[in-house]
Amino acid sequence: MALDKTWFSEICEESGTAFSVKIQEKLHTEEGSLQTIDIYATEEYGNMMVIDGFIMITDRDNQIYHEMISHPALFCHKNPRKLAIIGGGDCGTLKEVLKHKSIESVTLIEIDENVVLLAKKFFPVLAHAAEDDRATILHENGAEWIRKHSDLDIILIDSTDPVGPAQELFSEEFYRNCHKALADGGIMVQQSESPLYHMNILKPMQKSIRQAGFASTQIQHFFQSSYPSGWWTCTMAAKDASTDLSKFNEQASTDKPFDTFYYNAGIHKASMVSPEFFKREMEEN
C-alpha cells in the first residue's frame, strides 16, 4: 500500500527499510545553521521532533531511550553526584537523571540552542527538567567542553547519529578526553545504534572506547519503535577496573522512589544479555 502525504517517512538506507508515522500537522520548522528541526503533531505518537529528516523523539516512546541511557549507569555507579550530558537538548535524559536524589549537578551541553527552545515549547514535560536548580544548560561544542573539565562521575553522550555535528562524538580522541574528564570509578554512556543494522558502527566503537583507556564496556539492548529496526543499544564504559558494569545496586533499583515507564531492576539485568549472532560478532572484534 502506498503512503500519501499524511505520512512522515524516515528512510534507513543501509537496511533498505523505512519507518513512517501518520501526521496530523507540521507544527514548526526551524532551519538553523547547524541542522533543520521539524516538529509534527502525529495521530498516535503525540508530538515528534525530527532533525535533518531523522526522528529524534516522540511523546509516545522517548521514555524508553531516556531511561535506558541514564538509569543503568546511575544504579551502577557507587555514588553519582556530578554529571554531564553531551547533546540531549530535548531534556528527556536530564529529566531521568534528576530523579536520582544523589545528583548534585548536571551540566547539559547541547550545541544547538534551537533543540532546547523547541523542546520547551513542544515537549514541556521533558524540558521542565531544565528549571531544576541542579541543572545547567550550555550551548557550545560538547567535545571542547569535555576537554576543559574533570571530576565528572558520569558522562552521558545523548547524540544524534554519527553524521553531521555529532560525528566527532564517536571518535577515539573524544572518548580519550571523556576518560580524562571522569573521576575515579566514573562511567561514560554512549548511544550505540541498532544491532540489526549498525554492527559496522557498534563494533569499531567498542574498540575505540577501549583504546581510549576505558577498562571495560557493557552493551544494553532495548526496544525503541521510532528508531530503525525498533532495536537500539547504549554502551556503558567504565573508566577503571573498580567498576564492574555487569553489577549494579539492585536493592536501590528495586526500591527506587520514582516512577519509570520501562526501566526496572529486572529490565536492567535483561538488557545486558546479547543474542547469539551479536555475541559471535563481538567475539571476532
Added chain:
Amino acid sequence: MALDKTWFSEICEESGTAFSVKIQEKLHTEEGSLQTIDIYATEEYGNMMVIDGFIMITDRDNQIYHEMISHPALFCHKNPRKLAIIGGGDCGTLKEVLKHKSIESVTLIEIDENVVLLAKKFFPVLAHAAEDDRATILHENGAEWIRKHSDLDIILIDSTDPVGPAQELFSEEFYRNCHKALADGGIMVQQSESPLYHMNILKPMQKSIRQAGFASTQIQHFFQSSYPSGWWTCTMAAKDASTDLSKFNEQASTDKPFDTFYYNAGIHKASMVSPEFFKREMEEN
C-alpha cells in the same frame, strides 16, 4: 521523504505507523480462496512473504520469531516428544523444533496449502524441514484438528493476526480444546502481538487462556524488526501446575548441540522480564 513505488509498505492502523521495505521485484502473487500471498525480492531483507498485506516472514529476521516461539517451550518441557504446530506453513517453526533430538513427531496443520508450496519455492532453507521423517504436513482447519487429537506435549500456535482465517485461533473455546489435547505437563505457545500497540489483544488473551483451564502463563519479549513496533511477544501456557514456566533446563539450553541466530540460555531468561508499564497493565488484568 516520500516513498516511491520501489517500496512495500505495511500500515499498522492502530498505531498510526507503517514499516516499509525496499523492493527489487515482486516474484509471485497467489490469490487463493483463503488469502492472497505475495512474494517479494527485497534489497536488504532477502525474500519476503506477505499475506493479505501483512509481512509474515523475511529471510533476514524470521529466525528470531521462529526460535522464540519454539525453543523456550522445548527447553521448559521435561520431555517433549509429540508436537503440533497450528499454522506455520512457512516451516520456519518446524525447522527449529526439529533441531531437538527428543522430538519423535511433529504435525503441522496449515489451513492454506499455498503457504507451504510457496515456502518450498522461495524459502527452501525453511521448507526443507518438511522433508524430515518426523514431520507430517496437513492442510485442514487447525482448530478442528485439535478437537480430535490428544496426548500432545507441546502445541505451537504460529498464526497470522486475529483477523481472517486465524480469528478462531485466539478464542477461549480453541484454547480449551488445546488444553484437552495436551498431555499432562503439556505447554501451549501462542504468538501474542506487540506490547506497545496491542495490549487490547494481549490482555484478554491471557484471561481467555487461564479461563480455558491453563494453570499459568508466561510472556516472552523479543525484537522483530519486520513486525509492527519491532517488539513482539509469545505467550507460553502450562496445562497444569507440574510445569513452572519461569524455569527451564538451563544446562541443556546452554549445551544445545545446534546453532541459533538469536536464542540462547541468557536470552531465554531475559525475554521473560517485562518493563514497568507492561507489569502495571497486566496486574490490572
